[in-house]
Amino acid sequence: MKIAIIKRAITLVMTLIIATYITVVVANLGGLIDEIIKGQIWEDLVTRLARSPEFSMLTPEEQDRILKQRFEAAIKARGLDQPFIVRTFIYLKDALTLNLGRALFMTSSAGSRSVRAIILERLPQTLLLFTTGTITSCFLGLILGLWIARSPGTLKDKFISMFAIVTQTLPAWFIGIIFILLFAYYLRLTPFGGMVSVPPPSDPFNYALDVLRHLALPLFTWTFTYFGYWAYLTRNMVIQISEEDYILTAKAKGLPESLIIRRHVLRPALPPIITQMAIAIIFSLQGAIITEQVFNWPGLGRILLTAIMTYDAPVVIGVVVIFAYLLVITVFILDILYAILDPRIKIGG
């Protein structure tokens, strides 16, 4: 088993490395970003030197020489003199060691250029909305799923199943737009979007209350969109296992219903559901680009979108790498837990 775990760890690390490398190349637009930066450095140099009176007194050849010299120096200082391929590996190493570096253009609202600061600044908002929402919908779905699985084929089962099937095809942002119209415009129950009022309340209690007021609609939307999926998943899993022969045997033995459910149904049914939920919670850390856009919520998705739109490669790489690490670690831990809990499962098989 030890060998299996090590093998699994190696494949996961390889996955992480390759995925990060792809991200590095794609986020740098295959080297295009470097050309943009070089162009910018050149522009800066020309405008800066053109302002100096001493420079304009030199001969054109002298000017040219100085410009080239300064340009070379600036390029070298930023490491841009090496070919792109070489630099991708430097970026890869930095990304994998979580040395996220500085953003090209973006700053955190505190004014820092550090990618880590930019990401950390938005993480709490993302957790507050998406992780809370995902956990809520998981629990709600789990409970509902167990409830309807007891009486499959009844009206409530059909209704919830249908609801789940329809909502799992709809994205949260789409439902969000409809809910904004409904709850914010017509019923005036919640604000239209954002995280705090402008200007924000000064004392901390009112501030928290204000954030909660703004959180209500997106949180409700997120939960509403996804709880059906979990309910349906749980229901199917439980029904499938309830039809196994050993359940029949347990029933024939005259074991009480609650014991059968606890010992023979839930024990095998829950691990795969919990696994999926754990992965969903990790996914929620990414935020959601479009949902954040619709609700004007300042989460990681917005950062990522802004970074993409401004060609800010370090930020894009930073967000993706952190997420990749979390996902890979979670998958690894789940694999090990599985192997310990369920002797039938072999890692790596």
Add this chain to the structure above:
Amino acid sequence: MSTRPLTPKEILKEILRTKSGLIGVIILVLMVVLSIFAVIYTPYDIVNAWNDPVFWQSNPRLAAPEWINIIAGINLPKTIILGHNNFYKSEYYVQIAGLKYVNLRGTFKFQYDYFPSELSLFLKVNYSNKSPLVKVTFVRPDGNMVTLYEGIVESHNSVIYISTDPKIRKRIRTFLEKFTKGEEAYMIYPEIILFAKPDRDMWDADKARVLKGTYELRIEMVGYNPTDTLEAKLIVYGRVYGLVGTDDLRRDLLVGIAWGAPITLAFGLIAAVLISVIQVLLGIISAWFGGIIDEAIQRLSDILLVLPFLPIVILISFIYGVDIWRLLLIVVVLSIVGSTTKVARSIALQVKSEQYVEAAISYGASGWRIIFLYIFPRLLPYTIANIVMVTPSMIFLEAALALIGLIDPRNPTWGRIIADAYDGGAAVHGYWWWILIPASLIILVASAFAMIGYSLDKIVNPRLRER
């Protein structure tokens, strides 16, 4: 699972046997009929027309659907167009003075409970050397007259925007002062004041009441040439329009929705079919060949799981400025393997060890022949179920990219319309038709696919049969 694979005909039969499958198929057939209808009955260059503001200029802006009058029991105005045939025209030339007089008089009844949304006058002036003088007078049922315009018209085709022209607003403010007795109006809305009962509240959009009756527009022109002439068109824009209403660019949303149906459905279906078939085939290949190929495909799907799909699609579309067909390519490449591959692989592993496959191997059938003719048909129900589940998500993907402004905006798709609605502040200002009608259509189609998927679920997982 039976050994014999289900044929597509049997799959369809199975779908139609369940109630949810039947409803889903009916909805989809209706949508296909709508698509065909749209392609046949809308003008050929609808995509150009959709992006041409002049094409829609006689429609009201942000008008609700007409049936809202019946449902809500109100009487919102429809658009009234006074074309040049509706004007009574008299013209004469005075030889001695060398002046040409043209008089136009047009009347219309206004019997609605609410004010029009806008007023515009389109003048087509024909003159040879010296531009003529034009005077436009608005006569109300109560006999009050307002001169809206008086001056030289330079352009041969000019539009007088009665609702927004600052000079006209000034004239109307003067007219208003007769009734308000010194009370100052904050804001002048010509379309309200011109149609309001004459009292001190007539400038106030909330308090003013409509003066019903016959209105008249008089246009007098003085030209300098016997051939000088004038044609006019007055549009009193309403607040309701057609079956679906209009957007902020006056476009008839019905046209956008009808035309968007085939594009939306085609994009969703083609993407879903390609993705599902490729993923299933790769799953089978992975199971069949095993070894390095299997390992490579599985690792690739791990990598694609770690890479965030939407940000990468956004990144690539942002750089290359995609239209929806190039988007299709990107999406297919990025979803070349995925969870479907894994499921297909495990089903294929079971099928591989079945007797009929072993028989095929023993008489020397080639690997590809077995994959395509023996194993793939067995995974057909699963593939179809997957297509059905993926299609809505592709429709929404296109909409999501439209929402952040990344798709070629020329083609009207349902997603595009909702994205436009969101950008145009429809949710914030309560232009419900602009959101709810295309949204309900998308939900309808998505649920149709979901219901078909649900009925297929019972074929794919026979153990989930309803009891």
